[in-house]
Amino acid sequence: MELEYKDHLSPMLKGDIKNYLIDIDGTITDDVPNEEPERMVDCIPYPDALETINRWYDQGHIICYFTSRTENLKQITIDWLDKHGFKYHSVLCGKPRGGNYHWIDNHLVKATRYKGKFTNMVEKKVTIEVFED
Numbered sequence: 451m452e453l454e455y456k457d458h459l460s461p462m463l464k465g466d467i468k469n470y471l472i473d474i475d476g477t478i479t480d481d482v483p484n485e486e487p488e489r490m491v492d493c494i495p496y497p498d499a500l501e502t503i504n505r506w507y508d509q510g511h512i513i514c515y516f517t518s519r520t521e522n523l524k525q526i527t528i529d530w531l532d533k534h535g536f537k538y539h540s541v542l543c544g545k546p547r548g549g550n551y552h553w554i555d556n557h558l559v560k561a562t563r564y565k566g567k568f569t570n571m572v573e574k575k576v577t578i579e580v581f582e583d
């Protein structure tokens with residue numbers, strides 16, 4: 451991973467490389483709740499998600515699956531990702547459940563809501579909430 455270190459601040463990715471944090475349930479496959487882990491074994495990936503995310507990986511972007519699945523479901527998740535050919539760098543479990551996410555960070559954050567189609571990204575003007583100046 452290409453990181454740039456400047457002036458004793460936390461490192462940043464070089465160039466246009468993105469850190470993708472990608473949800474699993476309802477985003478790259480069916481929306482399977484933690485209470486039904488048996489479905490996590492047999493659910494089918496969304497083909498456009500698999501293709502698009504693997505392309506981002508091949509382009510050098512960092513792929514992290516960031517999921518509300520609990521730690522005890524991590525190995526099932528890794529086995530499923532590997533079985534279906536997902537390319538990734540890491541899996542983070544324990545994302546808070548319930549949606550309505552609002553991420554505050556000193557690094558740039560962009561968010562994209564998945565609405566049923568995984569494609570390349572396009573730019574659109576939207577309204578966001580920011581801190582007062």
Ligand SMILES: [Mg+2]
Pocket residue numbers: 473474475476477481
């Ligand atoms: Mg989800």
